[in-house]
Amino acid sequence: MRRIEVGGAQPYTVTVGPGLLSQLRVPQRQVALIHPADLPRPFVETVQTTLSPTVTVTVPPRDDCKTLEVYSGVLSRLAQANLPRDGAVVGLGGGAATDLAGFVAASYLRGVAFYTLPTTLLGMVDAAVGGKTGVNLPEGKNLVGAFWPPGAVWCDTDTLATLPPAVFAEGAAEAYKHGLIADPTLLPRVLSPDFRPGGPGLEDTLADAIAVKAGVVTRDLTERGERAFLNFGHTLAHALEAVTDHGVTHGEAVGYGMHYAALLSRALGGADLTRHTLAFLGWQNPQPLPSLTFEDVWPYMARDKKADSEGVRFVLLHDLARPYLARVPGEVLRREFGVWREDVAARVPPVGYGGA
Numbered sequence: 487m488r489r490i491e492v493g494g495a496q497p498y499t500v501t502v503g504p505g506l507l508s509q510l511r512v513p514q515r516q517v518a519l520i521h522p523a524d525l526p527r528p529f530v531e532t533v534q535t536t537l538s539p540t541v542t543v544t545v546p547p548r549d550d551c552k553t554l555e556v557y558s559g560v561l562s563r564l565a566q567a568n569l570p571r572d573g574a575v576v577g578l579g580g581g582a583a584t585d586l587a588g589f590v591a592a593s594y595l596r597g598v599a600f601y602t603l604p605t606t607l608l609g610m611v612d613a614a615v616g617g618k619t620g621v622n623l624p625e626g627k628n629l630v631g632a633f634w635p636p637g638a639v640w641c642d643t644d645t646l647a648t649l650p651p652a653v654f655a656e657g658a659a660e661a662y663k664h665g666l667i668a669d670p671t672l673l674p675r676v677l678s679p680d681f682r683p684g685g686p687g688l689e690d691t692l693a694d695a696i697a698v699k700a701g702v703v704t705r706d707l708t709e710r711g712e713r714a715f716l717n718f719g720h721t722l723a724h725a726l727e728a729v730t731d732h733g734v735t736h737g738e739a740v741g742y743g744m745h746y747a748a749l750l751s752r753a754l755g756g757a758d759l760t761r762h763t764l765a766f767l768g769w770q771n772p773q774p775l776p777s778l779t780f781e782d783v784w785p786y787m788a789r790d791k792k793a794d795s796e797g798v799r800f801v802l803l804h805d806l807a808r809p810y811l812a813r814v815p816g817e818v819l820r821r822e823f824g825v826w827r828e829d830v831a832a833r834v835p836p837v838g839y840g841g842a
């Protein structure tokens with residue numbers, strides 16, 4: 487078992503290990519449990535036994551739960567159940583469910599306690615930690631939300647056993663991202679055959695990847711500075727998700743987006759790190775992308791939350807573990823998008839490829 491401490495104004499612990507779902511304790515007497523409909527039933531039943539929730543709310547799988555309509559429906563369920571202000575919201579599932587549950591916790595009765603029980607690799611490495619909560623708009627990813635840190639995070643590694651390999655690989659993208667921006671020792675470890683559910687490299691690599699995020703959000707919860715580095719690869723990634731109406735998953739979009747960010751980094755004079763991002767894409771073997779032009783993705787990239795009144799900013803790398811924020815000239819963005827598209831096409835044949 488590993489414990490990672492998250493500091494700051496509201497410190498909490500991330501616990502990583504097997505068997506945690508059956509050992510949960512929270513101080514609140516009344517709990518609302520939120521989980522996705524397709525989550526294996528035994529996880530839900532175990533948590534229902536350990537926490538005896540007042541109300542259990544089932545939400546649609548994946549980003550179909552991150553809508554204002556679902557959010558509103560969940561709030562009504564909590565109100566109908568009279569969940570009081572000294573109650574708690576518990577998010578059980580992948581990053582989509584914990585993002586939604588966190589935003590419910592942040593806003594129901596102006597804020598109640600929140601706990602996360604991530605059951606995907608991506609949720610454990612990234613989404614359940616750090617307090618970014620929210621839902622999507624048709625105009626883009628995570629455009630509504632709040633910073634609302636959990637009181638504790640329990641990563642029960644037994645839950646990863648039922649994860650389809652492609653969904654495990656989606657989570658590996660965020661762990662690899664932590665390697666690129668902060669801890670390069672993670673790069674070979676994430677791609678190692680030992681890093682798999684039940685594998686000998688799982689717990690330590692997972693905990694070390696979580697530690698990167700824990701350190702960043704301890705120092706900068708509300709993204710005034712270095713937290714933006716956790717967004718490496720995400721300007722294109724979020725655009726790919728939005729333009730395909732979530733046909734591309736977050737973890738696969740991040741794999742694609744990190745390669746674009748590596749190309750931009752090289753174009754602006756940084757080290758050539760594309761061998762790392764291509765190695766990751768080769769390992770991840772994501773679903774092919776639909777045919778996309780720069781014009782398709784640009785409106786979504788322009789709405790990225792790192793943009794300020796002077797325009798869009800990208801997280802780039804001078805070298806491994808040397809991230810920075812930069813504006814990139816439009817002609818470089820467009821040219822490197824062409825390079826990215828060819829690199830991606832060479833590895834993953836696009837669906838209906840052939841755009842301008």
Ligand SMILES: NC(=O)c1ccc[n+]([C@@H]2O[C@H](COP(=O)([O-])OP(=O)(O)OC[C@H]3O[C@@H](n4cnc5c(N)ncnc54)[C@H](O)[C@@H]3O)[C@@H](O)[C@H]2O)c1
Pocket residue numbers: 522523524525526547548549552579580581582583585605606607608609612613614615616617618619627628645646647648649650653656657660736737
């Ligand atoms: N808040 C943050 O800091 C943050 C960070 C990264 C990603 N995110 C968000 O997280 C979401 C992606 O999260 P994700 O990759 O976990 O995907 P997900 O939440 O969509 O889950 C993927 C699928 O796996 C199912 N599932 C979950 N656990 C399972 C298990 N143990 N066994 C079998 N199936 C299981 C889910 O119900 C879902 O259908 C995106 O919405 C993304 O924007 C948020």
Ligand SMILES: O=C(O)C(=O)C[C@@H](O)[C@H](O)[C@H](O)COP(=O)(O)O
Pocket residue numbers: 612616618627628660713714716717720791
């Ligand atoms: O925690 C963060 O900060 C991140 O940027 C982590 C990302 O992996 C995650 O996808 C996050 O939800 C993106 O946040 P957003 O502010 O770009 O919507």
Ligand SMILES: [Zn+2]
Pocket residue numbers: 612660720736740
């Ligand atoms: Zn992400």
